[in-house]
Amino acid sequence: MLATTSRRLWSLHPFGQSQRLLSSWASVDPSAISGSNPGQAYNLVNGEWGLPAKSKTIPDPLNGEPFIKLPDTQLDEIDPFVQSLRAVPKSGLHNPLKNPERYNMYGAVIAKAAEEMRKPEVEDYFTKLVQRVAPKHDAQARAEVVVTRRFLENFSGDQVRFTARSFGVAGDHAGQMSTGHRWPYGPVGLITPFNFPLEIPALQLIGAVMMGNKPLVHVDHRVSIVAEAFLRMLHHVGMPMTDADYVHGHGSVVNEILVRARPRSTLFTGSQRVAEKLCADLHGKVFLEDAGFDWKVLGPDVFEPDYIAWQCDQDAYACSGQKCSAQSILFQHSNWVKAGLEEKLAQRAAQRKLDDLSIGPVLTWTTDAMLAHVDKLLKIPGARVAFGGKPLEGHSIPDVYGAIQPTAVFVPLDQILKDENFGLVTTEVFGPFQVLTEYSDEQLPLVLEALEKLEAHLTAAVVSNDPVFTQKVLANTVNGTTYAGIRARTTGAPQNHWFGPAGDPRSAGIGTPEAIRLVWSCHREIISDVGPIPQGFQATTT
Numbered sequence: 125m126l127a128t129t130s131r132r133l134w135s136l137h138p139f140g141q142s143q144r145l146l147s148s149w150a151s152v153d154p155s156a157i158s159g160s161n162p163g164q165a166y167n168l169v170n171g172e173w174g175l176p177a178k179s180k181t182i183p184d185p186l187n188g189e190p191f192i193k194l195p196d197t198q199l200d201e202i203d204p205f206v207q208s209l210r211a212v213p214k215s216g217l218h219n220p221l222k223n224p225e226r227y228n229m230y231g232a233v234i235a236k237a238a239e240e241m242r243k244p245e246v247e248d249y250f251t252k253l254v255q256r257v258a259p260k261h262d263a264q265a266r267a268e269v270v271v272t273r274r275f276l277e278n279f280s281g282d283q284v285r286f287t288a289r290s291f292g293v294a295g296d297h298a299g300q301m302s303t304g305h306r307w308p309y310g311p312v313g314l315i316t317p318f319n320f321p322l323e324i325p326a327l328q329l330i331g332a333v334m335m336g337n338k339p340l341v342h343v344d345h346r347v348s349i350v351a352e353a354f355l356r357m358l359h360h361v362g363m364p365m366t367d368a369d370y371v372h373g374h375g376s377v378v379n380e381i382l383v384r385a386r387p388r389s390t391l392f393t394g395s396q397r398v399a400e401k402l403c404a405d406l407h408g409k410v411f412l413e414d415a416g417f418d419w420k421v422l423g424p425d426v427f428e429p430d431y432i433a434w435q436c437d438q439d440a441y442a443c444s445g446q447k448c449s450a451q452s453i454l455f456q457h458s459n460w461v462k463a464g465l466e467e468k469l470a471q472r473a474a475q476r477k478l479d480d481l482s483i484g485p486v487l488t489w490t491t492d493a494m495l496a497h498v499d500k501l502l503k504i505p506g507a508r509v510a511f512g513g514k515p516l517e518g519h520s521i522p523d524v525y526g527a528i529q530p531t532a533v534f535v536p537l538d539q540i541l542k543d544e545n546f547g548l549v550t551t552e553v554f555g556p557f558q559v560l561t562e563y564s565d566e567q568l569p570l571v572l573e574a575l576e577k578l579e580a581h582l583t584a585a586v587v588s589n590d591p592v593f594t595q596k597v598l599a600n601t602v603n604g605t606t607y608a609g610i611r612a613r614t615t616g617a618p619q620n621h622w623f624g625p626a627g628d629p630r631s632a633g634i635g636t637p638e639a640i641r642l643v644w645s646c647h648r649e650i651i652s653d654v655g656p657i658p659q660g661f662q663a664t665t666t
């Protein structure tokens with residue numbers, strides 16, 4: 125049974141000064157939650173926050189203290205979520221012909237949400253909350269909050285209906301006109317992972333509701349408290365409480381809700397394994413942002429090696445390598461090797477420290493698992509540890525999480541291409557780990573062969589200002605978000621461009637009007653044919 129709670133609860137938490145300013149909507153204080161004062165998360169269904177019978181606690185990633193209590197929703201408690209989704213018509217809560225006032229309503233809600241997030245205390249609040257559950261440097265956590273705010277700024281006011289705009293084409297005769305509409309799916313699923321606790325669920329949730337869908341939202345349990353706070357903030361600025369449901373807990377439980385509720389579409393962001401399972405269980409009605417094994421090719425033109433080393437370090441190791449866009453493999457032209465890039469990379473990586481969370485806990489790989497992966501790679505002829513390869517020391521990160529130094533293993537290109545090695549070398553390690561390799565001018569076709577063999581096509585970078593070289597690589601690859609030019613990176617996507625994989629009809633996107641239209645609406649063509657019927661019409665059978 126779901127027990128209903130109310131906003132009275134906030135008063136139970138000993139908020140500090142800045143959190144008191146937020147007390148009308150914030151339910152946990154990131155500065156105060158601890159083993160002795162755990163935060164409490166709630167499910168939301170049909171407009172009511174509530175708790176199932178069981179709860180579970182999650183450990184503080186920095187010291188192991190059980191610091192957040194989560195609803196541990198069981199299979200016999202999912203009926204309200206199933207019924208809530210089933211009650212949503214396929215034509216959505218609004219569409220261009222139904223309840224168009226809601227485009228205006230969301231324009232106002234999103235504008236107010238942006239205004240709320242522009243308050244320094246709200247920016248600090250979300251930054252700190254993100255850091256408590258997914259420890260990363262203040263700059264990284266704050267960037268997530270700022271990108272979210274800027275997205276809200278971009279999609280406020282009339283941008284909601286502009287994003288859902290229709291287009292018309294003249295017909296064959298008077299009275300006929302065809303109009304292409306962006307139509308909602310109605311009931312939808314939205315599942316996101318742990319690594320961007322705010323940005324990914326926030327951007328996708330807003331895209332879903334502004335296009336007229338009602339989503340069931342689920343975020344990885346380790347960080348789901350953050351999106352709950354965002355949802356509470358949206359309610360505070362006027363979003364109807366019944367427009368989205370929110371369920372904490374196990375992925376398997378969400379899986380069952382979706383199987384029974386049969387949403388018309390589901391956006392999944394996470395691992396390839398779960399992506400494929402959901403695709404099968406939901407009969408292909410999915411959009412996917414799945415695993416990233418992201419590559420960077422350094423072209424022959426060596427330029428500003430200190431800058432390039434800094435960018436490579438950021439791409440591989442910021443957020444402890446836990447970005448889907450993190451640089452997983454670096455193809456260095458021999459000119460870069462001669463320029464000493466590897467040493468520069470090692471120096472940059474050595475600057476990272478736990479104190480400022482420029483390196484920190486890894487939430488889905490243990491230390492042993494990451495080091496075992498390194499050991500397996502080292503069995504490949506010619507492979508060597510370029511730097512790192514050791515556990516972090518002097519910390520209290522619990523064993524369920526991982527903690528290793530920023531690590532790079534060099535593997536010769538010809539070995540990477542061997543069938544017996546390729547799968548191992550191109551396994552995504554969601555932590556501070558990358559593979560380095562080297563190629564010569566004559567070996568560029570081998571680099572392209574390796575890129576062709578990869579299965580994941582999320583981000584990529586071609587670091588070169590040589591247009592012929594860059595064009596050759598771009599022309600023969602498919603990654604959905606590819607940066608090209610001497611400043612090319614793999615990470616740090618802001619709100620001003622599409623982010624998402626390519627090369628798969630299920631590929632989703634995030635961040636732009638095109639991404640929202642693709643993921644959260646389908647095309648509907650309405651052909652008006654109102655006459656007049658031609659004078660002297662005579663029927664013929666054809």
Ligand SMILES: NC(=O)c1ccc[n+]([C@@H]2O[C@H](COP(=O)([O-])OP(=O)(O)OC[C@H]3O[C@@H](n4cnc5c(N)ncnc54)[C@H](O)[C@@H]3O)[C@@H](O)[C@H]2O)c1
Nearest residue numbers: 316317343344375376378379394395398413414415416448
């Ligand atoms: N492509 C992108 O934009 C993008 C962005 C971020 C992360 N990722 C990927 O996410 C992965 C890291 O996250 P992870 O390993 O924790 O992912 P994961 O697939 O284990 O979990 C992701 C989400 O799915 C849920 N889930 C798990 N099993 C489920 C099931 N059977 N049915 C429904 N939901 C289920 C989890 O609770 C979580 O919310 C990496 O592979 C990374 O590349 C991709």
